Every structure is written in C-alpha cells, then in structure tokens.
Amino acid sequence: MKRELRLMKGNEAIAEAAIRAGCDGYFGYPITPQSEILEYLMEEKPHERTGMVVLQAESEVAAINMVYGGAGCGKKVMTSSSSPGISLKQEGLSYIAGAELPCLVVNIVRGGPGLGTIQPAQSDYFQAVKGGGHGDYKLLVLAPASVQEMADFVELGFELAFKYRNPVMILSDGIIGQMMEKVYLNPQKERSSENLEWATTGKPAGSERTIITSLELDSAKQEVFNQKLIDKYREMERSEVRVEEFQTEDADYLLVSYGSSARICQRAVDLARAEGLKVGLIRLITLFPFPKKRLEELAGSVKGMMAVEMSAGQMVEDVMLSVCGKVPVVHFGRMGGIIPTPEEVIENLKTKIIGG
Amino acid sequence: MSESFDKKSMIDEANLAYKKSEVMTENVLSYCPGCGHGTAHRLIAEVIEEGDLQDKTIGVCPVGCSVLMYNSLDIDMQQAAHGRAPAVATAVKRLMPEKFVFTYQGDGDLAAIGTAETLHACNRGENFLIVFINNAIYGMTGGQMAPTTLPGMRSSTSPHGRDTILMGNPLKMTELVAKLPGTYFVTRQSVHTPAAVRKTKKALRKAVEYQQQSKGTCFIEIVSNCPSGWKMTALQSNEWMEENMFPFYPLGDIKVPEE
The missing domain is CATH 3.40.50.970 (Thiamin diphosphate (ThDP)-binding fold, Pyr/PP domains)
Known part of the structure; x- marks a missing residue:
C-alpha cells in the first residue's frame, strides 16, 4: 500500500x-x-x-x-x-x-x-x-x-x-x-454503500422495521440491555488494549503517560538513563480499555510508578486501581495550558519516588 | 404497548366503512382517549401508504408523548433526544437524500428545548417535513406549562394561570419559521373534525410532493387537544380548543409557494 x-x-x-x-x-x-x-x-x-x-x-x-x-x-x-x-x-x-x-x-x-x-x-x-x-x-x-x-x-x-x-x-x-x-x-x-441490518434505510417490503432508540420502559429489559x-x-x-513501551524491561521506575505528555516522558527516559537511572515508560494508546493487566505485571518488577499527565491527577487514579497498592504510585502534572519539560519530569520522579 | 387487537373479532367486515392504513402497526396507541396524536399518526401513515413510501421513509420521533411513535408506524424510525429531532433529521436527509424524511414533535420539544435546532434546520432549508403538534402543554410529564401555553391558561406549573409578565409569552413558532428563507410551505391545521382532518391530510400530501421536488423545509403545525393535561373530557377539550386555541393560533396556510 x-x-x-x-x-x-x-x-x-x-x-x-x-x-x-x-x-x-x-x-x-x-x-x-x-x-x-x-x-x-x-x-x-x-x-x-x-x-x-x-x-x-x-x-x-x-x-x-x-x-x-x-x-x-x-x-x-x-x-x-x-x-x-x-x-x-x-x-x-x-x-x-x-x-x-x-x-x-x-x-x-x-x-x-x-x-x-x-x-x-x-x-x-x-x-x-x-x-x-x-x-x-x-x-x-x-x-x-x-x-x-x-x-x-x-x-x-x-x-x-x-x-x-x-x-x-x-x-x-x-x-x-x-x-x-x-x-x-x-x-x-x-465510501461503503453497504446497508446494515440495524440501520434505518427505509423498511424493505416484507421485513421488520428498524428502530433506533435508547428508550426502554421495562426495567427488566433495560437491565438486560445494560448487561449487554x-x-x-x-x-x-480483553481485545483492544493498546500500549507502547520504552525501556520497561529493566526499569526500576516507570513513567505512565499518554498523548503529548508521553512524548515529553520519552525524552525524560533518555535523560534519566544518561544519568544512570533505570527509568522506563509505558505510553497508553487506549485509555478505555485501560491496560490494567500490563500495569499490574509491571508493578511486580518496578519500585514505583509516576503518572505524568497535564491535569490535576486523573489517569493516576486508574494506575492506582490497576496496581492495587503493590508499588507506590504518584502523580506529576502541570495544568492550565502549561506544558511540563522532560527535566521537570525527572526532577519530580527523583523527589516523589526515588528519594521519597 | 405490545398487546394487539384481533380486528376481525371486533369489527364486522360488512360494516367496515374505513380501513386502517397498512402503515399503522397493530399495537395499541399509547395516547389518552380523545387525544389528537392518534389521528395525526394515522394521517401520516395514510399519506406514506398512498405515496408508496413505506420503504423510503425515515421518521424521527422526539421526547414527549409521541416518543413511542415508532410503536405505531410500520416504518424505519429514529428516536431523538429532547428537542434534537431536526438535527437528527438533517443528517438523515443529507446522507439519504432519496428518502422521505419527517420529524414529529410536540410543543415542548420543538418550541422550547429544540428552538435552536428547529429554527436553524428551517433556516438552512433542510429538505424534510416537520410535523408540530401544539397542544399548549407538556402531556407526558403531567401537564406542565409549555412554550405555547396560552396567557391565563392553567397548567401544573402555572396553577394560577400563565402570567405573561412572570412567565413570558407563548411562542408562535409557526409564524416565526414562515419568515425564514429556508421554509417552503408553512401551514397550521387541526384534526378535531372530519373537515379539518381532510385539510391536514392535504397539507401532508403537499409536503411529500415538495420534498420530492427538493423545495426546502415544510412545516405543518397541528393545533391539538390534551384532555388529560387540560383536565377536560375529549369533547370539552375540543370545544375549549376552538374557543381559546384557534383565536390565538389561527388555522390556515401561513406560507405557500407562489404558483
């Protein structure tokens, strides 16, 4: 192609x-x-x-x-x-x-x-x-x-x-x-011209009509739908979790990040490695589904994790839920449109996890 | 909703003066006795059947009493969020331009929460039909004041009558959309007498024709009654509608194409 x-x-x-x-x-x-x-x-x-x-x-x-x-x-x-x-x-x-x-x-x-x-x-x-x-x-x-x-x-x-x-x-x-x-x-x-059976395209003669709705007045049926x-x-x-890992094989400390922050963390990993710190990064590609299992596994091999995100600390909660207290998990983030630098990331990793 | 009548056991074929449209399902209508919604549904079904449009129609029903319209009409339908039917229908028609597309909306849906979607769809001249049922009340939620509730009219949220200084004025959406360049045919009808039913059906037929000619938005208001919400018998509600609703919402064509 x-x-x-x-x-x-x-x-x-x-x-x-x-x-x-x-x-x-x-x-x-x-x-x-x-x-x-x-x-x-x-x-x-x-x-x-x-x-x-x-x-x-x-x-x-x-x-x-x-x-x-x-x-x-x-x-x-x-x-x-x-x-x-x-x-x-x-x-x-x-x-x-x-x-x-x-x-x-x-x-x-x-x-x-x-x-x-x-x-x-x-x-x-x-x-x-x-x-x-x-x-x-x-x-x-x-x-x-x-x-x-x-x-x-x-x-x-x-x-x-x-x-x-x-x-x-x-x-x-x-x-x-x-x-x-x-x-x-x-x-x-x-562009596909396929008519999907669940879609409203005009009721063909002799077949059932299609209804697009989210309404269900029967609670028992609604619960069945919720379960579905x-x-x-x-x-x-089970099928759609996607991550990318950088130097996680021998990492003592793991950065968990996504999107722009993960780009910054990638540079932070290089800088940390140059200082002799064994830092790795897991970059989340799917945020839901969340890579719970992989983080749980990594919790068995690292000493701590730092969630890096440009927020007051949101993704960090899912990281904590994934590792269930096996290792310390901290958060570092800038807010309000401030973009963190790789140096800041290492600095915070040192004070919040390595030295902490 | 799912129970059905056995027509044959109830109606002697020999006495059958009127036949139910094949586009109506066998489901029992979810409306109160005497309500105009059922008649309006039936007219839409008949027009679809007469135009051989059953396999070409996509209807969009709203939130409110007519949310279950899809149980009554044997056509493909989408149920839209409250007030959003004209936005939903905009995409349906633009992506499926060969289909006959209509929305069916009550006064709360069309003239309050969906005002923006309604005005902008009409202003863009979206090529679908809007059927607007105006009974001056929120029926399904139990008779609250609607944007079209008359001055002085009682409802559960205007129990002492609509005070226009405190509560604002009723909104004449149909006159409003008639002013917009995108609307092609705008009319106000009713379905409370055989003569009125015939006129409404004629208006629906025209709207089908204009849509096939890609003329722009057609807008048919049907001034209707709400016996339960108005706390009247069916007959009283029709009389009250004639005496009070029609002077404020006069019936007739508001915008007709130049011949």
Whole structure:
C-alpha cells in the first residue's frame, strides 16, 4: 500500500484522514484549538472528492445529534470539538451509546474548567474514559501522540466503532492538534454503500422495521440491555488494549503517560538513563480499555510508578486501581495550558519516588 | 404497548366503512382517549401508504408523548433526544437524500428545548417535513406549562394561570419559521373534525410532493387537544380548543409557494 507523505498539522491530518477513510459525514462547530478540522474539510470540498457531507452545525449539541442521525443510517460519521464543546456533546454521546451506534468523536483538549484556556491540557480524561454523560456506558478512547497517529486513529476509530457499535473518541490535545509533523496518509478508501441490518434505510417490503432508540420502559429489559453493554466493554478490555513501551524491561521506575505528555516522558527516559537511572515508560494508546493487566505485571518488577499527565491527577487514579497498592504510585502534572519539560519530569520522579 | 387487537373479532367486515392504513402497526396507541396524536399518526401513515413510501421513509420521533411513535408506524424510525429531532433529521436527509424524511414533535420539544435546532434546520432549508403538534402543554410529564401555553391558561406549573409578565409569552413558532428563507410551505391545521382532518391530510400530501421536488423545509403545525393535561373530557377539550386555541393560533396556510 503506497502511502503519501505530507507535512501537516494534527488537525489537518485528522480531516484528510477522514476523507480518505471513506467517512460519509462530518458535523462540527468551530472552537479553538480544533477549528482547522472543519476549515480544512470545507476547503477540500470532500463532497466533490468522495461525496462526503460536511456541515457546520448551529451548535455542538446539534452537531452530535446530526452524528446520531447519520450513524443511525449506518453511515460513517464523525464530529470534533474541544473541551467546552465536548461537554455540550455529552447528552448526545449518551444517546449514541444507548442506541448502540458507531461514530467517531475527536476532542482536541484545552485547559478547563469552564471556558478555561485555549492552551493544551489533558484534563478531560475522566470525562472521556468514565462515560461523560448520564447512564452506564463507555466510549472506546484512543490517545494519539503524534500527527501520524492522528491520521491513523481516524481509520482505526471507525473500524472499532463499527466493530462494537459504540462511539469511539480520539482524545488528543492542543499540542498535537496544532503542531506540524510529517505524516504518511493512506490511499483513498471508497465510501461503503453497504446497508446494515440495524440501520434505518427505509423498511424493505416484507421485513421488520428498524428502530433506533435508547428508550426502554421495562426495567427488566433495560437491565438486560445494560448487561449487554457491560459485556461489550469487557470484550473491549480483553481485545483492544493498546500500549507502547520504552525501556520497561529493566526499569526500576516507570513513567505512565499518554498523548503529548508521553512524548515529553520519552525524552525524560533518555535523560534519566544518561544519568544512570533505570527509568522506563509505558505510553497508553487506549485509555478505555485501560491496560490494567500490563500495569499490574509491571508493578511486580518496578519500585514505583509516576503518572505524568497535564491535569490535576486523573489517569493516576486508574494506575492506582490497576496496581492495587503493590508499588507506590504518584502523580506529576502541570495544568492550565502549561506544558511540563522532560527535566521537570525527572526532577519530580527523583523527589516523589526515588528519594521519597 | 405490545398487546394487539384481533380486528376481525371486533369489527364486522360488512360494516367496515374505513380501513386502517397498512402503515399503522397493530399495537395499541399509547395516547389518552380523545387525544389528537392518534389521528395525526394515522394521517401520516395514510399519506406514506398512498405515496408508496413505506420503504423510503425515515421518521424521527422526539421526547414527549409521541416518543413511542415508532410503536405505531410500520416504518424505519429514529428516536431523538429532547428537542434534537431536526438535527437528527438533517443528517438523515443529507446522507439519504432519496428518502422521505419527517420529524414529529410536540410543543415542548420543538418550541422550547429544540428552538435552536428547529429554527436553524428551517433556516438552512433542510429538505424534510416537520410535523408540530401544539397542544399548549407538556402531556407526558403531567401537564406542565409549555412554550405555547396560552396567557391565563392553567397548567401544573402555572396553577394560577400563565402570567405573561412572570412567565413570558407563548411562542408562535409557526409564524416565526414562515419568515425564514429556508421554509417552503408553512401551514397550521387541526384534526378535531372530519373537515379539518381532510385539510391536514392535504397539507401532508403537499409536503411529500415538495420534498420530492427538493423545495426546502415544510412545516405543518397541528393545533391539538390534551384532555388529560387540560383536565377536560375529549369533547370539552375540543370545544375549549376552538374557543381559546384557534383565536390565538389561527388555522390556515401561513406560507405557500407562489404558483
């Protein structure tokens, strides 16, 4: 497969990858730092390239409900936004999960709470991996750490969304959204014209009608449905956990990180190793499902772990739950749009774990 | 909801003056006796059947009394979040332009929580039909004040009557959307008499035709009753509707295409 090499912003890579993945529809609303996704799509006229529908909605709320409608027709549809806008989409995401519809949602995270800052952060972790909206449900969450992965995870995200009939979120941040890197793009995929049996495409004569809904007034049936969802999430935990490890084989101390922070940690590992400290890194690629088992295993071989994330400490809770107190787990993070340096990471590792 | 009548045991075929549309399912309607929703459902079903559109229709039903519309109509349907049906239908129609797409929304859904989605879909001229049932009350949640509740009208959240200074004014959405460039056909009808039913059906037929011609948004308000929410008998509610609702929400076409 011949891939085309381009220099692109992370946001642009997502948009271009969406067209090439055979996406049927994108519905979005402008918000910094992700507006380039909608801008790029409008500039590219994907309707002419592939027939893909692109629409600027009147709000994030409308956009996610357009996604619901398109997904209900069995189409490959997506939306993107940044933190405050993603909060507005939570109602829709809950309905999409409840109606078991596939879709892709991109969050180019900025610091909060409230209007917060337009600078990058990782403070939407809880919202992304714990459900986010009302009711018992999960998103499958992918965390890219490069512009390449921004592009790759669009196709992967759609694949997983349709495999599980569940919304998939790409949880990125303003660093990766805005930075330019080289990226290899897949060739154009054809848009699928397949009619899926669960989708509303017009009731064919002689067959049952299709209903897309999350409503169930019979509690006993609702509980059965909830169990079905749980089974699906357990299956994701068995089959879809993805991590990348750097020098974990002989590590005394483990950094646990994802996305932009993991890039910084990779440099921190090199600096620490140069000082003679045996530091390793596990970079989480899926945030849900969370790599509980691998962390539990690593807890058997390291002396301590430090979760590094640009938040007040969110992912660290899942690390602690995974290792069940076997080794000390601490957190280091900067907030408000401040990006930590590799030196800061080592400094904190020394004071919080090695010396502590 | 799932129980069904055995029609033949109840109705003597010889006396059958009217036949139920094949597009209606056998499920018992979930509406209170005397409510206009059932008639509106039936008309939509008949228009779909007459137009041979059963395999080409995708309906979007809302939150509220008509949330279970999909139990009554034998067509593909999506149930939307409260107020969001026009956004859902926007994507359905844009991605499936060859289908007949409609939303069916109550006053709380369309004129309160879904005001933005409704206005913007109409303003963009999305090529689908919006059927708006206005009975001036939140029926399913137990009779609370709606955006279309009349001045002075009692509801469980305006128990002393709607005070427009305290509670704001009723919203005439139909007049509002008629002003937007994206709407093609805007009308206000009712289904409480045989003559009114015929007019509403005619309006629905036109909306189907205009959608097939990609003319833009068609908007049909049906002023209806809510015997339970209004705390009246079915007959009283229809009389009350004529005396009070129609003067405020006058029936008739508001925007018609230039011939």
